[in-house]
Amino acid sequence: MLKIIFKRRLFSKNMLFYDILGVKKQGENIWKEGIFMMWKEKYKIGVERIDEQHKELFKRLSNFIQIVQDDIPWKEKLDSVKETMAFMQQYVEYHFDDEEKYQKEINYPDIELHKEIHAKFKQEIYDYVQIFEQGEFTEEKVQEFSAKLMTWLIMHVGKMDQKIGEYVREKGE
Numbered sequence: 001m002l003k004i005i006f007k008r009r010l011f012s013k014n015m016l017f018y019d020i021l022g023v024k025k026q027g028e029n030i031w032k033e034g035i036f037m038m039w040k041e042k043y044k045i046g047v048e049r050i051d052e053q054h055k056e057l058f059k060r061l062s063n064f065i066q067i068v069q070d071d072i073p074w075k076e077k078l079d080s081v082k083e084t085m086a087f088m089q090q091y092v093e094y095h096f097d098d099e100e101k102y103q104k105e106i107n108y109p110d111i112e113l114h115k116e117i118h119a120k121f122k123q124e125i126y127d128y129v130q131i132f133e134q135g136e137f138t139e140e141k142v143q144e145f146s147a148k149l150m151t152w153l154i155m156h157v158g159k160m161d162q163k164i165g166e167y168v169r170e171k172g173e
């Protein structure tokens with residue numbers, strides 16, 4: 001039986017999340033934090049609070065992919081898959097809001113375009129949540145969802161968000 005080790009964490013007064021610290025199978029650790037991590041230092045934009053949030057997203061996505069791809073029966077993974085999806089949905093919302101707030105603070109010129117792209121992605125996540133809520137929680141769909149998240153996150157944080165960092169650096173000179 002698969003056992004997921006959670007740790008409660010409070011983000012803001014209304015948001016409580018559970019970090020996945022590791023996964024154990026019959027007493028033996030089959031996965032521990034740090035074994036599979038998609039975050040790269042080059043994804044940093046140089047703004048600490050945004051970098052921390054991006055890192056959190058990559059960390060959770062790494063855990064998610066690890067769990068989805070593990071060689072264990074699908075029904076044993078389902079709880080952690082559902083938990084991570086709920087986290088993703090909330091955290092993406094929280095992070096996008098904060099990143100947009102930051103862009104406003106610094107008078108970032110591309111804020112409207114950036115907001116549009118965030119909104120489109122939020123909608124995509126919502127569409128998946130709808131599919132899953134209708135009972136279509138199949139392994140194939142979840143794999144598809146995790147692959148989409150991964151591609152989007154690497155492209156967006158690795159390219160588009162980098163421009164925010166560039167703008168901050170240029171302005172500071």
Ligand SMILES: [Fe+2]
Pocket residue numbers: 099114118156160161
């Ligand atoms: Fe962004």
